[in-house]
Amino acid sequence: MIVRIMGEGQVRLDDSHLSGLNVLDDELLAELENGDESGFRRTFDALLEAVRTLGEPLPDDSLEPSELILPAPEATLEEVKSMLRDDGLIPG
Numbered sequence: 001m002i003v004r005i006m007g008e009g010q011v012r013l014d015d016s017h018l019s020g021l022n023v024l025d026d027e028l029l030a031e032l033e034n035g036d037e038s039g040f041r042r043t044f045d046a047l048l049e050a051v052r053t054l055g056e057p058l059p060d061d062s063l064e065p066s067e068l069i070l071p072a073p074e075a076t077l078e079e080v081k082s083m084l085r086d087d088g089l090i091p092g
Contacts, residue, residue: 001013001018001067002064002068003051005051005073006070006075007074008073009057009058009060010058010063011052011056011057012055012058013051013056014054020054021051024050027039027043028040028043028080031043031077040077045073047070048070068089071083
C-alpha cells in the first residue's frame with residue numbers, strides 16, 4: 001500500500017501493518033469525537049510516526065497513486081475531522 005503524508009511524501013507500507021494502525025485510528029476517532037485536543041495530538045503524532053517507521057520512503061521524484069492520504073503533521077483537530085471517512089483515516 002502506498003501512503004502519502006501531506007507535505008512530506010510517500011511511503012510503501014506492507015498491508016500487514018494495517019491492523020496496528022487501525023488501533024491508533026480508532027483512538028484518534030474517539031479523541032476527535034470528544035474534542036480531546038491533547039489526546040488527538042498525541043495519537044495523531046503516533047500514527048504518523050508509525051507510518052514513517054514501518055513504511056519504506058519512496059524517492060522524492062516518484063509519484064505513485066496513493067491508496068491512503070494522511071493529513072500533514074501540523075494539521076489541527078478540526079482539519080483532520082473534516083477529512084475523515086465514516087471509518088476513520090485508515091481503511092478498516
